[in-house]
Amino acid sequence: YFQPPGTWIQCALESRELLALCLKKIKAPLSKVRLVDAGFVWTEPHSKRLKVKLTIQKEVMNGAILQQVFVVDYVVQSQMCGDCHRVEAKDFWKAVIQVRQKTLHKKTFYYLEQLILKYGMHQNTLRIKEIHDGLDFYYSSKQHAQKMVEFLQCTVPCRYKASQRLISQDIHSNTYNYKSTFSVEIVPVCKDNVVCLSPKPVQSLRNMNQICVCIRVTSAIHLIDPNTLQVADIDGSTFWSHPFNSLCHLRQLEEFIVMECSVVRDIKRTAGAGMISKKHALGEVWVQKTSEMNTDKQYFCRTHLGHLLNPGDLVLGFDLANCNLNDEHVNKMNSDRVPDVVLIKKSYDRTKRQRRRNWKLKELARERENMDTDDERQYQDFLEDLEEDEAIRKNVNIYRDSTIPVESDTDDEGAPRISLAEMLEDLHISQDATGGEGASMMT
Incomplete structure (x- = not known):
């Protein structure tokens, strides 16, 4: 009223x-x-x-x-409010947030989408539009857009620029009508990327090796050195001061088979070395490409996956020895400090993992400009990351899918799974706690 x-x-x-x-x-x-x-x-x-x-x-x-x-x-007379008038006139938004990330993979956006759903940050949006390299959020007020920008700065490493355009003005009452635009850029690094740090931040990271693996991206970039298990966190301000790019994108992942694997028990640490990861084990591995099984060419490398790998296992990694690394920091490094192979994660049968997956995620209601054929594969990669990394999973609401029965572990090949205790019940108003039709609500 x-x-x-x-x-x-x-x-x-x-x-x-x-x-x-x-x-x-x-x-x-x-x-x-x-x-x-x-x-x-x-x-x-x-x-x-x-x-x-x-x-x-x-x-x-x-x-x-x-x-x-x-x-x-x-x-009682029906009357349109000012916001509804603007909607009908196709002039309803007053602020837009353009979130962009210059990468070929959408893992960070999938993670950001789940955070937005968990904390209800999408409730004040007029519409959400998905484009090739990002998302656009439209708002009816600038205050709601500023609140969303602050949320993005707390959840992912990013930077933003703000601008506004004058739409109309009233010289008699001295009022102005603006449309504001917030351009948010997320760091161009995703989970499982191999990066080469610039020399300056390496010194502040207690002489960490320049070649590192990104194990996750939350409010900071979490890196691990596969040669020493040293870990470091790089926030957004540090990244933009000394930027670096990923050496290879995820489409360049190759499958290797483990020929030999031994865990390094005594890790030699230099004076002033940084913190060592307790969730990983350093291993020395001999691997061979599955596409080169008819040859005797093998690669030796150190990896942070020593606790997972055994002879005969399949593992995904990047072949840096036969890759054209167009990076200014790599070009300045000694060639003997660049590993031949960097292993990223253990490989499992994707078909079995999809069939056993008895959970699901919610999605934002958004307009899609075009559907890439690679989107489904990238989304499956994100679901596998949730199963493998508990640190990412704790920030995401995971719902049990009652349409898929719980299978026994008789044919389990060791692939990580999410327990039922970590899942939420996806109940609707018309359902009771058992998932059936509930009683009608009393008025």
């Missing part, structure tokens, strides 16, 4: 708020009498009519008090 001069309030029928609003409409006549009682008279909810029964008193002469009861009729 409209409350002059420019406020809209939500009131239920026959509520105290609606009664107060009705009494304000007749405030001038009531100033001369004493209001004793007021209440609603029942009317049909769809009649667009409200009836208020009033009891008033007034002193007439010689202390005599006259009391009168009468009914005031109100007519």
Whole structure:
């Protein structure tokens, strides 16, 4: 209901708020009498009519008090608010956030989507549009857009630029109508990327090797050195001061078979070395490409996956020895410090993993500009990352998929899985706790 001069309030029928609003409409006549009682008279909810029964008193002469009861009729008229007018005129948004990431993989966007859903940051959006390299969020007010930008800065390493365009102005009342644009750029590094750090941040990271693997991207970039298991976190400000790029994209991953694997128990640490990861084990591995099984060419490397690999296992990695590394930091390094192969993760049968996956995620309702054929494969990669990394999984709401039965572990090949204790029940209003049809709600 409209409350002059420019406020809209939500009131239920026959509520105290609606009664107060009705009494304000007749405030001038009531100033001369004493209001004793007021209440609603029942009317049909769809009649667009409200009836208020009033009891008033007034002193007439010689202390005599006259009391009168009468009914005031109100007519409810439909009216469009200013925001709805702008929607119908296709001029409804006042602020837009353009989130971009210059990478070939959307893992960071899939993770960001789940964070937005978990904390309800999409509730104030007018619409969400997905394009090739990012998302556009449209808002009816600049304040909602600024709140979203602050959320993005807390969840992913990014930077932004703000601009505004004058749409109209009123020189008599000195009012202006602007449309604001926030351009947010996320760091161009995703999970499982191999990066080469510049020499300056390496010194501040306690002489960490320049060739590192990105194990996850949250509010910072989490890196691990596959040669020493040293880990480091790089925030957004540090990255933009000394930027670096990924050496290979995920489409260049190749499959290797483990020929020999031995865990390094005694890790030699230099003075002033950084923190070592306790979740990984350093291993020395001999691997061979599955595409070169008819040859005797093997590669030796150190890896942070020593706790997972055994002879005969399949593992995905990057072949840096036969790759054209077009990077300024790599070109300045000694060739003997660049490994031949960098292993990323153990490989499992994807078909079996999809068939056993008895959980699901929610998605944002958005407009899609075009569907890439590679999107489904990238989404499956993100689901596998959730199964393999508990640190990422704790920030995501995972729902049990009741349509897929829980399989036994008789044919389990060791692939990581999500336990039922970590899943939420995806209940609807028409369902009870068992997932069946619930009882009708009482009014």
